[in-house]
Amino acid sequence: MRTTWKFLLPLAVTGLLALLPAPEGLPAHAWLYFALFAGVVVGLILEPLPGAVIGLIGVALAALLAPWVLFSPAQLATPGFRAPQEALKWGLAGFSNNTVWLIFSAFMFALGYEKTGLGRRIALLLVKAMGRRTLTLGYAVMLADLALAPFTPSNTARSGGTVYPVIRNLPLLYDSKPNDASARRIGSYLMWVAISSTCVTSTLFLTALAPNLLAAALIEKTAQVHISWGQWFIAAAPMGILLLALLPLLAYWLYPPEIKRNDQVPLWAAKELAALGPLTRDEKLLLALVIGALALWIFGAAWADPALVGILVIVLMLLLKVITWNDALGNKAAWNTFAWFATLVALADGLTRVGFVAWFGQWVAGHLGGFHAGTAMVVLVTVFYLAHYLFASSTAHTTALLPVMLAAGMGIPGIDLPVFALLLGTSLGLMGIITPYGTGPSPVYYGSGYLPSADYWRLGTIFGALFLLVLLGIGVPWIMMVA
Known part of the structure; x- marks a missing residue:
């Protein structure tokens, strides 16, 4: 009973989002796909089942429901278009990545x-x-x-x-x-x-x-x-x-x-x-x-x-x-990660395939339109970094937020996309320091008996702030020079 909610919450999130009308400018099937994707992310965070199993479930459901979540009416009406075969090809693409x-x-x-x-x-x-x-x-x-x-x-x-x-x-x-x-x-x-x-x-x-x-x-x-x-x-x-x-x-x-x-x-x-x-x-x-x-x-x-x-x-x-x-x-660990990441690559690719990434980029660009491109990039990287407080898995963080942050950057005129992408990528390891659950070995050291909770949170805040300052103060100008 104590873990039942972990199974129900991803389903509830998917169902609730699916019932809401699609935002203006986003096709209905793209919104339904995002609802499914959001449920998968919640499942990866809560882990009622191993991450690889959740990823496989997500890919299987998206492929099964492809006529409603993966393909637009225009695609379905194209002569010779076979939705089941195309959906399976999409679902298995991650395993050849x-x-x-x-x-x-x-x-x-x-x-x-x-x-x-x-x-x-x-x-x-x-x-x-x-x-x-x-x-x-x-x-x-x-x-x-x-x-x-x-x-x-x-x-x-x-x-x-x-x-x-x-x-x-x-x-x-x-x-x-x-x-x-x-x-x-x-x-x-x-x-x-x-x-x-x-x-x-x-x-x-x-x-x-x-x-x-x-x-x-x-x-x-x-x-x-x-x-x-x-x-x-x-x-x-x-x-x-x-x-x-x-x-x-x-x-x-x-x-x-x-x-x-x-x-x-x-x-x-x-x-x-x-x-x-x-x-x-x-x-x-x-x-x-x-x-x-x-x-x-x-x-x-x-x-x-x-x-x-x-x-x-x-x-x-x-x-x-x-x-x-x-x-x-x-x-x-190797086989589990292989299956896990192959499904996550396919699911994240689905966001681009259905047009959600492009729509989200335009939406963010409309709200950050008054910002200088460099300032907007720093703001987005900082938000991405600090959002790790909400995640106990760097993989879940990457899957959930990286595609939408990239979409946000792609929608901002003048932003240097290779620089922005490298800043987001190279922040993933650094952000693991901020919490006792921030990265894989964190619980090992937290549970060693040598790092009391108060000390861990205090040092995590200090070193996390230092890492972020170095990322922005040194990483931004350096990557702009070499990217």
């Missing part, structure tokens, strides 16, 4: 990190080298996340599944215990550095956060702006590198640890590394493969599509037995 396959490939890379132990080894090497002082230990935590970020699109797997299991061992070496007054000795500092760092690395690389890749696909579908791996990195680099360089120090000032030095941490890391032994064959092979993939993503786009590069690396990982096919089949 290049970006969806790139997301899937990156999840398989993360599986390789986990199975070979390379991710844990990288984290331990940094702790051994930099763990003597608390401040440098903070930088080691940040660098561990940074080293894994380009190949791990799940920041939950990267930070919550790889970095956190390593650093949770460290506070106890300082007698810093969770849910205790001793938490502030060092544990609180390390946990905050870890979660804030992963939010920045999630922005720095296109492949460091799954919703980044979804955003790139939606941007291309909605605004016809293609964003490559290299373009994303160049756009995000100045603000991302600056924030990563400052984060451990800012946390050291704003949330200071009581202990500044401990010689035991490097010794513990050295023992753990000794237990691991030298680099294994599989670790060496994986390292070579991911470096090769990164090089091709940056420099080889003219010769090979990034998704194809990812698929080729998966093939090589399987042939070289770095992972097995059973490992791949057992990677539920």
Whole structure:
């Protein structure tokens, strides 16, 4: 009974909107499609069922009701037009989307990190080298996340599944215990550095956060702006590198640890590394493969599509037995995300197909007509960023708001659409810091016992405001120069 409302509310939202008359200038079928889309978004937020299931339900319903929600009367009256076949083609289009396959490939890379132990080894090497002082230990935590970020699109797997299991061992070496007054000795500092760092690395690389890749696909579908791996990195680099360089120090000032030095941490890391032994064959092979993939993503786009590069690396990982096919089949996160994002790409594309995006852009343009294009862009990016308080999923946020924000920008005369698209995309990782539920690993750190609720909200507000200022103050002029 306590969860029944989560099933009923998406249906109620869809039904209520469908009963309302279509706004002026919007075709009736486009309004009905938006009603269905809104119900899917509410379902993604509440999650009465897994996100992939909700996406499949949305696509299936839209395809089934295609004569009323997907196609206009003029399309239906076109000789030879076959609505069922066209609806099915639309519904399955997301599964052939290049970006969806790139997301899937990156999840398989993360599986390789986990199975070979390379991710844990990288984290331990940094702790051994930099763990003597608390401040440098903070930088080691940040660098561990940074080293894994380009190949791990799940920041939950990267930070919550790889970095956190390593650093949770460290506070106890300082007698810093969770849910205790001793938490502030060092544990609180390390946990905050870890979660804030992963939010920045999630922005720095296109492949460091799954919703980044979804955003790139939606941007291309909605605004016809293609964003490559290299373009994303160049756009995000100045603000991302600056924030990563400052984060451990800012946390050291704003949330200071009581202990500044401990010689035991490097010794513990050295023992753990000794237990691991030298680099294994599989670790060496994986390292070579991911470096090769990164090089091709940056420099080889003219010769090979990034998704194809990812698929080729998966093939090589399987042939070289770095992972097995059973490992791949057992990677539920990869298959779940593949199905989820494929349906979301199709559903968001439907907004453009039925004309809702174009209508919404014109509607917003009419209300922001008195604003300078640059001012309107900053306002829209700020609204998009702060709206994350309403979402517990970056994927749901991206699906719900990115297409309509793009439509709003497209309707404003003079706005630089590639710049606007990059600003929206590179904000997705940063906004995860503002709440204890803002991004995948947030609940892991929030539940660690080292970050009390009041501290988390206070620091989230401070760092969230800082991230937004950097995005607008550095990101806007820089991206305008390079986009």
